[in-house]
Amino acid sequence: MTTLDINYIRAQFPALSHQETGRWAFFENAGGSYAATPVIEKLNHFMTTTKMQPYGHISPAREAGEAMDRSHRLMAESINADIDEVMFGPSTSINSYVLSKAFAEALKSGDEIVVTNQDHEANIGAWRRLSENNAGIVLREWCVNSDTGLLDENDLKTLINERTRFVFVTHCSNIVGTINDIASISDIVHNAGAKIVVDGVSFAPHLAVDVKALKVDIYLYSLYKVFGPHQGLMYVQRDLLHELPNQGHYFNAEDPSKRLTPAGPMHGEIACVSGIVDYLTNSYRHHFGATSSASIQSQVSTMMSLGHVHEIEQSNRILDFLRDKDARIIGNTHAIENKRAPTIAFSPRKIAPEAAVKALSEQKIGIGAGHFYAYRLMEALGIEPDVGVVRVSLVHYTSAEDVDRLLNALDEVF
Numbered sequence: 001m002t003t004l005d006i007n008y009i010r011a012q013f014p015a016l017s018h019q020e021t022g023r024w025a026f027f028e029n030a031g032g033s034y035a036a037t038p039v040i041e042k043l044n045h046f047m048t049t050t051k052m053q054p055y056g057h058i059s060p061a062r063e064a065g066e067a068m069d070r071s072h073r074l075m076a077e078s079i080n081a082d083i084d085e086v087m088f089g090p091s092t093s094i095n096s097y098v099l100s101k102a103f104a105e106a107l108k109s110g111d112e113i114v115v116t117n118q119d120h121e122a123n124i125g126a127w128r129r130l131s132e133n134n135a136g137i138v139l140r141e142w143c144v145n146s147d148t149g150l151l152d153e154n155d156l157k158t159l160i161n162e163r164t165r166f167v168f169v170t171h172c173s174n175i176v177g178t179i180n181d182i183a184s185i186s187d188i189v190h191n192a193g194a195k196i197v198v199d200g201v202s203f204a205p206h207l208a209v210d211v212k213a214l215k216v217d218i219y220l221y222s223l224y225k226v227f228g229p230h231q232g233l234m235y236v237q238r239d240l241l242h243e244l245p246n247q248g249h250y251f252n253a254e255d256p257s258k259r260l261t262p263a264g265p266m267h268g269e270i271a272c273v274s275g276i277v278d279y280l281t282n283s284y285r286h287h288f289g290a291t292s293s294a295s296i297q298s299q300v301s302t303m304m305s306l307g308h309v310h311e312i313e314q315s316n317r318i319l320d321f322l323r324d325k326d327a328r329i330i331g332n333t334h335a336i337e338n339k340r341a342p343t344i345a346f347s348p349r350k351i352a353p354e355a356a357v358k359a360l361s362e363q364k365i366g367i368g369a370g371h372f373y374a375y376r377l378m379e380a381l382g383i384e385p386d387v388g389v390v391r392v393s394l395v396h397y398t399s400a401e402d403v404d405r406l407l408n409a410l411d412e413v414f
């Protein structure tokens with residue numbers, strides 16, 4: 001059975017061997033991962049060689065446009081979408097903000113929407129404002145279990161009805177780490193005649209996204225957490241994209257890549273996005289041989305799943321350790337493949353989260369503390385948001401040695 005060649009993987013991330021950054025055991029990946037070499041090389045090439053208004057007859061400008069188109073095509077292929085359904089914006093928060101402007105025009109009095117209190121505020125606040133600023137739009141909240149932080153699909157069933165237009169839910173909370181069964185939730189939502197909008201930011205760094213298998217109408221995630229540049233990727237199912245009112249310039253209304261992205265595209269960042277897919281397909285070839293004719297989507301999916309096995313193994317070392325300590329683990333206390341992301345949050349009972357983070361940083365172990373913009377989730381769990389939780393987040397380049405260092409250091413602070 002093929003296992004992850006962690007030395008090969010780590011060699012694809014210059015930050016891991018950098019003279020300063022490389023000294024850290026880095027566990028704040030849910031805040032933003034390191035960038036893979038092909039991403040960095042493409043950005044460098046764009047900036048040094050082709051940084052012009054893209055497209056047209058000037059050859060470096062044409063090359064710039066081609067690089068952007070390649071990113072678009074490869075990302076669409078890798079998430080099983082068509083190219084006209086994928087768009088890039090500066091971040092997930094901005095993409096949802098623009099979407100909310102379109103929804104404000106599309107929704108009418110009496111329409112209902114559902115938000116959770118498990119999400120990052122990026123997938124709550126913009127939608128809550130729809131109801132606050134537009135009389136008659138009814139907001140319903142799908143609440144987590146206050147002990148476990150988990151959502152129950154049965155609760156959703158009691159909240160939706162024939163007036164529900166949109167349900168906004170996370171694929172994976174950036175605190176709880178449990179992977180929500182989006183395909184099943186999509187069925188519930190669609191059976192009621194509504195649409196589903198999913199925040200995939202905390203899922204996408206760990207497993208491949210397949211928008212068709214998930215049956216989603218809109219899916220958003222942030223490429224700076226998936227080994228890439230600071231860009232938000234947004235999938236909008238074609239029919240819905242054309243139903244939603246245009247938010248771009250009026251003369252671009254028929255251009256699918258511009259309807260919901262009024263900001264001018266960030267040329268260099270988009271041009272280097274294809275480096276994410278190149279990193280994953282190169283890694284696929286390294287692990288499974290060069291002769292494979294597998295599709296881009298299948299290569300990306302196989303490679304991410306291979307990395308996920310390693311993530312789960314390392315997560316369970318951390319969860320096993322924490323279960324023996326005086327700490328409240330948020331979410332599932334054992335990790336199972338495809339059910340939990342390696343994002344582990346906990347409340348130590350004897351030391352404040354911020355103090356724990358500070359103590360570990362002195363040993364060059366990078367972890368995080370706070371509410372991580374899941375403010376409402378903190379409140380639901382009975383945790384003071386300004387105190388928050390400790391969060392340890394891995395991706396597939398996190399080594400067993402990094403986890404050794406983390407556990408030794410945590411042992412000292414508990």
Ligand SMILES: Cc1ncc(COP(=O)(O)O)c(C=O)c1O
Binds near residue numbers: 091094120172173
């Ligand atoms: C789960 C989740 N959703 C949304 C966001 C917002 O993403 P962005 O920073 O691209 O706006 C974050 C950022 O940390 C996140 O963790």
